[in-house]
Amino acid sequence: MKYDFAAIEKKWQDKWEELKPYAAVTGSDKPKFYGLIEFPYPSAAGLHVGHPRPFTAIDIVSRKKRMEGYNVLFPIGYDAFGLPTENFAIKNHIHPSIVTKQNVENFTRQLKMLGYGFDWDRVVDTTDPKYYKWTQWIFLQLFKKGLAYKTTMPVNWCTSCKCVLANEEVVEGVCERCGAPVVRKEKSQWMLGITKYADRLIDDLDDVDFIERVKTQQRNWIGRSTGTEVTFKTSTGDDVTVYTTRADTLYGVSYMVISPEHPLLNKWKDIIGNWDEVEAYKEAASRKSDFERGELNKDKTGVRLQGVEATNPANGATVPMFVSDYVLMGYGTGIVMGVPGHDQRDWDFATKFGLPIVEVVSGGDVTKEAFVAKDDSAIMVNSDFLNGMTVAEAIPAMKKYAVEQGWGKEQVNFKLRDWVFSRQRYWGEPIPLVNCPTCGWVPVPESELPLVLPQVESYEPTDDGESPLSKMTDWVNTTCPCCGAPAKRETDTMPQWAGSSWYFLRYMDPHNDNELVSKEAEEYWGPVDWYNGGMEHTTLHLLYSRFWHKFLYDIGVVHTKEPYAKRTSHGMILGKNPHYVGFAETEEEKQALIEKYGSQAQRPAVKMSKSLGNVVNPDDVVKAYGADTMRLYIMFIGDFEKTATWSDDAVKGSKRFLDRCWNLMDMAQDSFEVSKKNEAITHKTIKKVGDDIEALKLNTAIAALMTMVNEFYSNGVTKGDLEYLMLLLSPFAPHMVEEMWELTGFAAKNDGKMAMQMDWPKYDESKTVDAEREMAVQVNGKLRSTIIVAADADEQTIIDTACADEKIQRQLNGMQIVKTIVVKNKIINLIVKPAK
């Protein structure tokens, strides 16, 4: 009988649609398991082959959990607001909501095609007013607690399109679309106070099971550092405070620098002797794009403030003050102390402006470059009472002294900035606030949520950088919910990150019109037990959603501090690079490729893209080989965490394996007993596959199943042996297994239960070991022979057997054994030296 995957997959998908074996039951007595994948952005291009990698992996985990008796929640939804849809809509003159609807339908078809065990009754869509009602509700709670505030801040402004760009749209300092330079422009923006949660976002990482890479990246992104704030007196009458992590270098300060945006500069307008020059510098700095200011311009520039001097509180020395754009207004206090001896940036600046360079930590040559000690055991010099101390001792000593003297205090700083939450775009959740001339910003009453995104004729960005909604005067003009006077709605919308910051909560109770999630559902399902997603979301989505969840915890909506108990990450799927030099036949071709594509030509694999023609469409794969093959291959492709390259050839291997499984039915003896010959491999495989699924090592789990099948081919097989193969394979290739389960009579035998409804098989540790073991025998660490010994042989028997081996005899000739090392079931090492 032939394995007709197309018919079989259709048959079982229809059956699942009808029977709903994947429905999650809130409040069941079974232990719960909540497996989560990052919900996709429904693009016009459809599912990419990258999507099935995490989806299949967590599907497999979820299926195994179900068989182990868990009540499983494995949901799916769509993160459908966002720029690509909006741009597609503008270009093709179709309303974004229609584009979204079409894309969601296509994604749904593709996901069902792949046989995922999603609970399709719990689908969420961030663009559904019933959903974003609660996104808006959360925003209002943030607003009420003072965590959402409006402030003027610099945004990316395209000088040619005359519009605000998201950071993602700025590529190397120029506009992604038109290539014109992008500059900073001051605009009023809604912000969320994520920095208030910075400490908790770092500290609570200790309590969750995230892969270490993710934790490190989050910690680095938040960037907590503990240092000292030191206050200097200045000749202007104002004191200035600097932040430093190197209080030990205070005796090495030879100048001060203030950021061009610092408000004190304007205050000092009349004091600064060369104000014209300073003002021109400020002006120039504001005109610079981020790119010029950061990437290109590592050259230090600046202007000395005539008539402004600061006094070093540590030694009373008077030092000049400069304005320079290498000091950022957004970090620390916007003013730094210049220690050119021990900070390379300060050294560059001091060298350029001819400022003194004082050595206060010994070990380098500060006339050549700044000495930044790798460890903190270097010794202090030229530093009064710190002399002779190590850096490690000097930092706290100086800090303590500064605090005692009243001009210093300990200070913790973060790199993390507050979250810029508004977008001047159409396709997002409207921000539910009204601006009243008398009452200020007033929330739309919760009873009026959702504040529905109005239908507009034109959703193109405006010339003045205002949201497209601002042109909808009917919608914009409203009355103040507070005093009833005429007022205007906020016309900015929320960023795409809003809807995705809490979607996992909605899955728990997706049809609830009265609450975001019911207490009962949240307490039953929360937290997410296992969340898998891409590394690219580690610093944005993951951090934002942890922040929102902590806020919801604080206001009593959820019962756990952290949303996700466990986080894993998958690698990207790349395509073959058609321009790779390795594919060139001749030397000339190679040279031509390198000339044309540069370093791109050196990479065998690159991201899939239409222009390279290396995109693989899951539809085509499923059509040619079936969904089970697709699922199996994408798991077998390699280490789940690493990037992998798609290979059309290798897909065949997975198909061949499924064929081999299928064909076993023809050769199976008609007995429901496990054959003695296959007992060891069966127990070994149950163990290996189970362990590997838990560790997400699905490639080796599949390899183990292949080994099992290979043994079945050489040992012969019974239906009883097949039962275990089917159960183990069921999470990977659910369609084919159900068909086999039925054909081999196991369905009938088990009251019509499907394989996926059976218990996950258990193994007997004692049966996973063969009666006899092969052991390697080394002489002086070099492999010389292998021996066969009984699994329960004692050490002496093993040594005797090894020494009796013919090849070992030859090695031992004329030698005496001085030491033996025996590692049970693995290896024996005989250490010998020439006999006297």
Added chain:
RNA sequence: GCCGGUGUGAUGGAAUGGUAGACGUGACGGACUCAAAAUCCGUUGGUGGCGACACCGUGAGGGUUCGAGUCCCUCCACCGGCACCA
């Protein structure tokens, strides 16, 4: 520059400090076939040897160990992220 990761046959990739290359592609040989495909059975790291075997081999160089792909040190290359964060 900083942080994180990777480097293993022709190739994708396996290896709790314990027989390097599991499993899969590809290639080669055989069976079946008029033939091909499919399928099944073998072989497949390199060098030398008819052979038994011997030597070499996990980016480079050192080290620790009875034993290192794995641990430590110093480099090199590539990938990802951040980048004047005081």
